[in-house]
Amino acid sequence: MHAPSQYFQHTLNHPINFVGPGLHSGQTVSLAIHPAPADSGRVFVRQDVPEDRAEIPARWNTVTDTRLSTTVSNRFGVKVATIEHLMAALQASGVDNARIVLNGPEVPILDGSSEPFMRLIRQTGLCPQDAERRVIVVRRPVRVEDQGKWVMLIPDIHPSMEMTIEFDSEAIGRQRLSVPLDREAFETELADARTFGFQDQVDTLRKLGLIRGGSLRNAVLVNEAGIVNPEGLRRPDEFVRHKILDAIGDLSLAGAPIMARVIGHRSGHALNNALLRELLQDEGNWFLTTMRDAQNFCGWTGVIRMPGGG
DSSP states (O other): OOSOGGGEEEEESSOEEEEEEBTTTOOEEEEEEEEOOTTOOEEEEETTSOGGGOEEEOSGGGEEEOSSSOEEEOTTSOEEBOOHHHHHHHHHHTOOOEEEEESSSBOBOTTSSSHHHHHHHHHHOEEEEEEEOEEEEEOSOEEEEETTEEEEEEEOSSOEEEEEEEOSSTTTOEEEEEEEOSHHHIIIIITTOOOEEEGGGHHHHHHTTOSTTOOTTTSEEEETTEEOSTTOOSSTTHHHHHHHHHHHHHHGGGSSOEEEEEEEESOOHHHHHHHHHHHHTOGGGEEEEEHHHHHHHHTTTTOOOOGGGO
């Protein structure tokens, strides 16, 4: 291959394995990420269901639940929950194609961040494939909102994300962060940011069948006095960093990298998925091309120029 490797799709060099409880189900799950052929995308495979019902593509249109995490399902009702931390790691690492085999309904939460996934992906390395990487080039701004919360895409050849969060908790308050969307920034700024929750909501959520696997080993817990975890925070603004991590995982379900600037205000899993649906349902909003051609269309200025002079 004579072109830069960023122009080509990649998969893992070798399978990698994880074991741990699911955050919401509490069920211990074994998960293995296998190399996959070019153009196959990222696909979950449930080992504990009949083979003809086992596959679930990790795509925006298979998302069926966004309560506290992102869940994908197939037409048989087979699901995989809490996929966002793993999806963020695959996206940031440049793993275009992967077969994710697991024996339960939820991705293991591990330490509540993407760092354990990133570490093993880095150790095993990536294999370039003989197919060009395609990207979604955003033609015009796209925005969704709900009750004062919103998230939008702005055309830009240099993908980045800016997120603002606001919570009544004094331990969190208002936080804002802007980062480029590339592997280096993800590894150094976002990957170790953990999921978080509030102590006064724990009993209610468990009665709803959620956070049964949650603990101080895999989440930051906040109460009126501050941070419950004895070790404290990994970073002062770990909360907004995790929200960006979540959004990267959710938006990876577009099926290809999105060439745009993302700006969000108090966005979560539901709005992130709504943004993808709003973007992709109208072909006037976007076009699909190779990474190589996207750079030609956009030029060095970062201004989107449509194919054919549009």
